[in-house]
Amino acid sequence: MLTYFKDQYTDIATVQQIKPGNAVCGDGHMVIQKGTYTVCAVVDGLGSGQGAYHSTMTALEAVQTYHAESADVILEHCNRALLHQRGAVMTVIKIDYESNILHYANFGNIGFVLFHPDGSFIQPMPTRGYLCGRKSKIKSDKFLYSPGSAFMIYTDGVDRLPPKQALIDQSGLYNVSENVVAAKRFNQKDDATLMVGKFRVPAAVHRG
Secondary structure, three states, X not given: OEEEEEOXXXXXXXXXXXXXXXXXXXXXXXXXXXXOEEEEEEEEEOOOHHHHHHHHHHHHHHHHHHOOOOHHHHHHXXXXXXXXXOOEEEEEEEEEOOOOEEEEEEEOOOEEXXXXXXXXXXXXXXXXXXXXXXXXXXXXXXXXXXXXXXXXXXXXXXXXXXXXXXXXXXXXXXXXXXXXXXXXXEOOOXXXXXXXXXXXXXXXXXXX
16 A cells, blocks of 8 residues: 655655455554654554554554654653554654754664755664663654655655665655556565655745
8 A cells, every 4th residue: 555645845655465364464664744753653562463563553642642743752662652552663754854964763674765856875784673662772863855855754664765866866755656556575474564655855946
């Protein structure tokens, strides 16, 4: 299932696949756009099926409740909410449009890449472990982005990532190319979620 999100500054597309044979997806995602900031979360509940689904929904409810907090604090709330649940791994980013800073927080095997228009990229190593209510040190960082930058957040069910040039060349994501979200990128033995985002380049101002 392909879902689009859009505001003045960012286009975001998310594709999600349920593990074949399951009724529910153990992965989940959320995008909250609030004018001055956007919060993106990708969650992978441990295992698959109902137990994974419930853990994922619990974490996303915490994101919905605490989205005004910093990315690392949002993740801490998710961790507390997952006490007595199976557990989950997740990445949260909070994009501050006023400072052009992307705040990153992670716990567990959820990948993240930030691509810059000049071809450079940032790909932090995910933390080992999973959130289940135990006291845990949340990995957090912050990165500058620029108009034309792009990002990806993805679960371990994504076998083949889209080429970075396909995202950099994409003018917008509402007609995201098949090369970016093709089903062939996903493992057919697991749930999978791929979120891609593109920061808009402001239109040129013409003066008479």
